[in-house]
Amino acid sequence: MQTTSAVQEQPTMRQSHPPGLYLLFFTEMWERFSYYGMRGLLVLYLTKTALEGGLGIPEASATLIYGYFTGFVYFTPIIGGWIADKFIGQRRAILIGGLTMAVGQFFLFMQPSLSTEGAAFGMPWPTLVGLLMLILGNGFFKPNISTIVGKLYEQGDPLRDAAFTIFYMGINTGAFIAPLVCGFLAENLFATKNAAGEIMSYGFRYGFMAAGIGMLIGQLAFNLLGKKYLGDVGLYPEGQGADKTKVAVKEPLTKEETDRMAVIFIITLFVVFFWAGFEQAGSSLTLYTDKFIDRNVGGFLIPTSWFQSVNAGFIVLLGAPVAALWVMLGRKGKDLSIPVKMGLGMILLGVGFLFMVGAVMERGGDVADQSIKASIWWLIATYFFHTVGELCLSPVGLSMVSRLSPPALTSMLMGVWFLAPFVAQIAGGYIAKYVEELGALTVFGLIAGFVIFAGLVLVLLARKLFHMMHGRG
Numbered sequence: 001m002q003t004t005s006a007v008q009e010q011p012t013m014r015q016s017h018p019p020g021l022y023l024l025f026f027t028e029m030w031e032r033f034s035y036y037g038m039r040g041l042l043v044l045y046l047t048k049t050a051l052e053g054g055l056g057i058p059e060a061s062a063t064l065i066y067g068y069f070t071g072f073v074y075f076t077p078i079i080g081g082w083i084a085d086k087f088i089g090q091r092r093a094i095l096i097g098g099l100t101m102a103v104g105q106f107f108l109f110m111q112p113s114l115s116t117e118g119a120a121f122g123m124p125w126p127t128l129v130g131l132l133m134l135i136l137g138n139g140f141f142k143p144n145i146s147t148i149v150g151k152l153y154e155q156g157d158p159l160r161d162a163a164f165t166i167f168y169m170g171i172n173t174g175a176f177i178a179p180l181v182c183g184f185l186a187e188n189l190f191a192t193k194n195a196a197g198e199i200m201s202y203g204f205r206y207g208f209m210a211a212g213i214g215m216l217i218g219q220l221a222f223n224l225l226g227k228k229y230l231g232d233v234g235l236y237p238e239g240q241g242a243d244k245t246k247v248a249v250k251e252p253l254t255k256e257e258t259d260r261m262a263v264i265f266i267i268t269l270f271v272v273f274f275w276a277g278f279e280q281a282g283s284s285l286t287l288y289t290d291k292f293i294d295r296n297v298g299g300f301l302i303p304t305s306w307f308q309s310v311n312a313g314f315i316v317l318l319g320a321p322v323a324a325l326w327v328m329l330g331r332k333g334k335d336l337s338i339p340v341k342m343g344l345g346m347i348l349l350g351v352g353f354l355f356m357v358g359a360v361m362e363r364g365g366d367v368a369d370q371s372i373k374a375s376i377w378w379l380i381a382t383y384f385f386h387t388v389g390e391l392c393l394s395p396v397g398l399s400m401v402s403r404l405s406p407p408a409l410t411s412m413l414m415g416v417w418f419l420a421p422f423v424a425q426i427a428g429g430y431i432a433k434y435v436e437e438l439g440a441l442t443v444f445g446l447i448a449g450f451v452i453f454a455g456l457v458l459v460l461l462a463r464k465l466f467h468m469m470h471g472r473g
Helices: 002-009 019-047 058-074 077-113 125-150 159-189 204-230 255-282 284-292 304-331 337-361 376-405 405-419 418-440 440-460 463-470
Strands: 119-120 199-201
Touching: 019 058, 019 077, 019 125, 019 255, 019 284, 058 119, 058 125, 058 255, 058 376, 058 418, 077 125, 077 204, 077 405, 077 418, 125 159, 125 199, 125 255, 125 376, 125 405, 159 204, 159 304, 159 376, 199 304, 255 304, 255 337, 255 405, 255 418, 255 440, 255 463, 284 304, 284 337, 284 376, 284 418, 284 440, 304 376, 337 376, 337 405, 337 440, 337 463, 376 405, 405 418, 418 440
Parallel strands: none
Antiparallel strands: none
């Protein structure tokens, strides 16, 4: 009898992923197409002059706007996660968030035809309203779709980490396609060029329109196919059934649950440093690429916004091998612990920034002469190491939260996980601001050194954190 009981306590080990995972993959792919299509254009849109189709905001101010915007995109998930857990369920929250973000993108599309007088921060009111709606909508969408992924798997299922890596490939498939499509619309198809082929005015609004359409495609698929492939998963608030009656008794948190929650908070503090460096891709790295990287390949000038696809392209290529690696190590009992994986990710991010130091040194330091360009391969190498580091940290972090959270708090704690990018994005905006003042060589070098150091500290703490996870690390 004891043997039978022990067997029953084990999770059902499936050999393949449920079809609902791929619906979530598709939905998230289009949401990320929307977000990264907009993000790839945002700093350029803010800094280009009005004659060029932009807003003419100084670079230092534009990078701060970018930092605060992307930061608050990651703050609102803690509110959206709490609302979903307590009142509306994850599925309804995803619908609200998706539609709100689509409307926000269409406000950005409206902008060029309306008044250019600023409402705040030097931005016209449609731009401000559009960005605020993207912040609000993302708060409902982001934590809840990740929570549903975790709900498809039982505790202890070795496919869980691999599932989040596959899901992460959906994120980055959208992120890869988006800058190519939206960048082509803004910098080629709808751009006005002179006889020499130089851009005189950008078609930013059409990039934003494409981003809004992408968001609607994802929502359409999610709502038409959700019942078939997800059943009732995520449809109701935690502890509530279809008849709106409570189906579970709320109990005090156990010592093991509070220890696991403490691990989530501790690791979240560490990954702030990762995201502060990683998100330079949309600000300081974009501006440095626009000015100082040789983008001419075979006579074709690569649009600056296209480089936002490099990281995502690497993830699409490397995501499946990394997912297979985690499954293989897990089945052999040799899997790395969550803190070790994340510490390794931070170290790899720092190594990536060392290549940007190489790019600056190739130009002879922080010289202002824009005719002196650095090789494109420095930038490609940077994005490669950043990508491998991201795969060790971000999808593993999503899996960690779903694994360690008490069921009634999963979406809210997923929002806590996104507090790290919130703080990091704002810090990253200030870092990007000081690139012009301190010089790229100093800033890129400091980021590399600090992130590598933080990663090593996390690895040293791994044994203690693993113990606090009580068998779920």
